[in-house]
Amino acid sequence: MIRKGVKPNVCLVKEVNKAKGIFNTMAQSGVTPDVWIYNIMINGFCKVKMVDEALILFKEMRCRNIIPNVVTYNSLIDRLGKSGRTSLALKLVDEMHNRRLPPNIRCFMQKPSFGRVEDARNVFEDLLVKRYNLDVYTYTVIIQGLV
Structure with a gap:
């Protein structure tokens, strides 16, 4: 990828955004995301340094009465710490x-x-x-x- 002038982080961001599109489609189709699906999305956003997007999902899951677990918190805490x-x-x-x-x-x-x-x-x-x-x-x- 680097030889072709594509930075790996750019590809990851595109993949996370693609996953977010699937996530939205799933929700529009009436499939309710659970804590594990939210964790995948939150962790993905955290890995590509998009912590604000991860926090939006965190707020959304709580509004839907989906209880965050240790995985949810650890993903956010780690990225927030690394972001200062x-x-x-x-x-x-x-x-x-x-x-x-x-x-x-x-x-x-x-x-x-x-x-x-x-x-x-x-x-x-x-x-x-x-x-x-x-x-x-x-x-x-x-x-x-x-x-």
């Missing part, structure tokens, strides 16, 4: 906690997720204050990020 939108990512972590979903904070705490050690440290401190159950992996990532 830590306050919204933290809001979703809190929402997970309030819904008694086990927060898989690993994607959120990875050093590359933020690109800035200070953001990761602030998130870590926030999680400690809120008494989240942190595991060895989370502590290891923070220590490695500070070294």
